[in-house]
Amino acid sequence: MPKPGNVPACPGAPAARSAGRITKEYRISLVTPLFGGGVEPGQPDETFPIRATSIRGHLRYWWRVMVGCELGGGMWQREEEIFGSTNFPSPLSVRVIERPQIQCVDPTYGEKFGPVAYALFPAVENRQQVVKEGVAFRLEVTWHDVDGLQSLRRVQNACRKRNGEPLLPDTIEDIGADITLALEAWCAFGGLGARTRRGCGAVFCEMLATRLPPFPGTILVGQSQTNALAAWKESVKAYRDFRQSPRGRKHQKTIGFKTVTVPGRSHWPEADSIRTISGSALRGAPHIGSTGVPADEDTQDHSVPVVPEALLPAFPRAILGLPINFHFADSPGKDRPGQPNRDPQDTQLLPVLPKMEADRMSSPVITRPLWLAGGWCPAVMILKQTIADGLRLRIVGKRARADGTDLSHDLSLERVINPSLAVLRPMRGHASALDALCDFLRFNGFREIGR
Numbered sequence: 286m287p288k289p290g291n292v293p294a295c296p297g298a299p300a301a302r303s304a305g306r307i308t309k310e311y312r313i314s315l316v317t318p319l320f321g322g323g324v325e326p327g328q329p330d331e332t333f334p335i336r337a338t339s340i341r342g343h344l345r346y347w348w349r350v351m352v353g354c355e356l357g358g359g360m361w362q363r364e365e366e367i368f369g370s371t372n373f374p375s376p377l378s379v380r381v382i383e384r385p386q387i388q389c390v391d392p393t394y395g396e397k398f399g400p401v402a403y404a405l406f407p408a409v410e411n412r413q414q415v416v417k418e419g420v421a422f423r424l425e426v427t428w429h430d431v432d433g434l435q436s437l438r439r440v441q442n443a444c445r446k447r448n449g450e451p452l453l454p455d456t457i458e459d460i461g462a463d464i465t466l467a468l469e470a471w472c473a474f475g476g477l478g479a480r481t482r483r484g485c486g487a488v489f490c491e492m493l494a495t496r497l498p499p500f501p502g503t504i505l506v507g508q509s510q511t512n513a514l515a516a517w518k519e520s521v522k523a524y525r526d527f528r529q530s531p532r533g534r535k536h537q538k539t540i541g542f543k544t545v546t547v548p549g550r551s552h553w554p555e556a557d558s559i560r561t562i563s564g565s566a567l568r569g570a571p572h573i574g575s576t577g578v579p580a581d582e583d584t585q586d587h588s589v590p591v592v593p594e595a596l597l598p599a600f601p602r603a604i605l606g607l608p609i610n611f612h613f614a615d616s617p618g619k620d621r622p623g624q625p626n627r628d629p630q631d632t633q634l635l636p637v638l639p640k641m642e643a644d645r646m647s648s649p650v651i652t653r654p655l656w657l658a659g660g661w662c663p664a665v666m667i668l669k670q671t672i673a674d675g676l677r678l679r680i681v682g683k684r685a686r687a688d689g690t691d692l693s694h695d696l697s698l699e700r701v702i703n704p705s706l707a708v709l710r711p712m713r714g715h716a717s718a719l720d721a722l723c724d725f726l727r728f729n730g731f732r733e734i735g736r
Contacts (some may be wrong), residue, residue, distance in 0.1 A: 307461060310382070311424045311490050315477070316513035316654060316661075318401070319367060319407055319416035319486040322478035327408065329416045334387045335477065338655070340424065341368075341379045343475050348467040349667065350501055362453070366434065367460045373441050376429035385422045400521035404483040404652070415485075416478075418514060424467065431459050439711055454457070469498045474651060474666060482606075484517045484653035485588035494656050497735070498665060503723060505731040506655060507663040516654035519663035524652045527711070527725045528602065550591045552710040555634075557590040558598035559611055562680060562694050563686035565629040567615040587615070587628060592709060600634060601709070601718040603678055603701045604670075606648025609634040621684075622689030632682035632692060635710040639675040648678075649719065657734070667719055672698070 321332025322339065330336070345368050353360040369375025392415045394401040402409050429437065434457040442452045472493045476486035477652035507523065510516040529551070560566040567587040580680070590597060602609065613628035623630045636646040655664035678696040685692035704716040715721040727733070 296385060305430050305436070306362060306427050307430055308425060308427040311426070311492055312421060313424050313472070313488050313490050314421040315416070315418050315486060316489045317418050317476070317484050317487040317517045318392070318394075318405070319418075319420070319476075320392070320405055320413075320480050322416065322486065327411060327413050327479065329387065329389055329414065330405040331387060331389075332384075334416060334420065335381050335382050335422050337379045339410055339477060340381070340471075341377070343471050343477070343481075344368075344377075344464070345473055346466045348463060348471040349707075351466050351470045351498065352463055354501070363463075366457050367463055372444070374437060376434060376437060376460065378425075380427075382423040382425050385420045386416040387420055388418045391415075400518045400525060403525045404480060404485055404517075404521045407480070423651070426464065428464055429462055430461075431457070434460065434616055437461040466498060469493050469496070469712055473498055473502065473655070474653070476653070482648050484521060484651070484652050487513065487653045489513065489656060496655065499653075502649070502666060502668040504655070504664055504666045504735045505723065505726045505733050506657060507729075508652075508729045509657075509660040509662050511661075513654040513656075513661045516661040516663045517652070520652040520654065523663065523726060523729060523731065524650065524722075526663055526729075528605070529713070533562045550587070552591060552603060554590075554592040554596060554599040554706075554709060555602060555609075555611065556613070557587075557592055558600060559629050559632055559680065560587060561590070561594075561597045563623060563629040563632070563682070563685055563692055565623045565625055565627060565685075567628045568626045571645040585726050596705060596709070598696060599700050599703075599706055599709075600678060600680075600696065601701055601706050601712060601721075603630065603634060604644075604718050605650055605676075607634060607636045607646040608644060623686050623692075624689075625687040628687040630682050630692075632685050635681060636681045637677040637695065638673055650722070655688075660703045663731075665722070665731065666722070670719070 288720040319329065321327045321329065322334060322336065327531070332572050339723040345364070348364070348367065349360070353364055356363055365373050366376070368377060389654065392402065392413065393399065396402060405415060407413075408415055435455070438453065438455060439458050445452055468490075472488050472490045476480055476484065476488055478486040480486070481593070507519055510519060592599075600609075611629075611632045611634070613631075615628040616630050617624050617627045619631075621630070636643050649668040651664075651666040651668070653664055653666070654661045676696070676698055678700065680694045680696065682692040684690065702717045707714045707716055711721060712718065713721045713724045715724060723733075
């Protein structure tokens with residue numbers, strides 16, 4: 286220890302940020318409920334409800350959508366220059382400055398079959414809570430200026446030279462514009478947590494909302510609403526109605542020992558397709574309801590397809606995202622083998638790519654509130670979609686065939702997009718369900734913007 290009287294002077298406080306870095310701060314708020322967001326899937330984290338690592342991942346995604354996909358083979362190098370890699374320390378830092386207080390609520394928002402429950406159906410099924418909208422936090426984003434980037438590149442090239450690897454260009458262009466565009470797109474079109482494609486965890490920043498960034502796809506908006514939550518509900522409702530309708534009239538039906546009110550059979554072809562592939566279909570006497578009702582609306586015999594049989598099997602809704610899980614109310618029951626006189630056991634539709642394992646194909650459809658001209662509008666946005674070469678589909682189900690064996694059946698992309706499917710009622714004269722969705726939205730008062 287130093288002797289009395291020889292205590293050295295306390296050093297000055299370190300600089301808040303080292304030279305060569307640019308720092309900006311934004312106030313962000315949640316305008317729709319947040320599903321998950323913590324380290325455990327589907328679970329909110331009261332200690333760290335908003336995680337900087339998650340935000341960073343969303344910024345990387347939106348940079349790829351807005352900028353990276355246009356760079357072709359140069360995308361990976363530019364992405365490394367912004368977000369870093371194992372060989373290049375990231376010049377970007379993201380920090381949540383304060384820990385916000387959150388309130389966890391029931392995911393149905395009091396409406397068991399409402400649009401919020403539809404968007405949050407995994408939370409409803411698993412009896413999980415979600416974080417109520419209204420949470421606000423400060424976000425600090427810091428990145429290297431051009432001089433700092435060049436310094437990082439010199440170190441990187443020195444290492445590559447020692448390893449006998451080809452050198453990269455000495456100059457790195459400024460990354461500020463890339464980061465700002467990623468932030469604008471995330472706040473306009475994205476969110477936090479899970480189910481962001483359905484508008485869950487949507488975020489808003491007034492500082493970044495001075496313009497609507499160019500969206501790589503189609504945006505259709507409905508009538509302005511009083512707040513973001515109301516606009517979100519309208520956007521989800523429109524998409525839900527397209528995916529589930531048109532359907533037959535509701536009617537009484539006996540399931541087991543209970544009589545319930547259900548809609549008629551769907552005019553989408555997927556259910557009848559699975560019945561055809563599995564060899565299982567409910568067979569029985571006509572329902573005890575009124576006579577003279579068309580078979581697609583009030584019957585307990587599902588062996589006759591609602592859609593033209595020549596079109597089966599067909600899965601046009603696969604273009605809206607995969608996997609799709611199918612559950613039939615008249616199936617034999619959980620963990621029981623398939624039966625020829627009952628509807629099929631639970632099945633799942635998956636993407637199949639050559640030489641690659643894949644179980645997911647993200648939906649190109651985003652439903653969320655959109656800040657437009659100083660107000661909130663319901664918006665359905667469709668990202669430009671590139672279908673991978675060699676993509677096929679596979680319908681699978683454990684013990685789902687009529688003889689009780691496992692089901693695994695491959696399908697070509699022609700069973701998803703095909704001019705012959707245009708005659709189906711929900712397809713509205715289109716070969717693709719995405720085109721049919723746009724037609725449906727316009728018919729129901731949505732208008733296209735941004736072009």
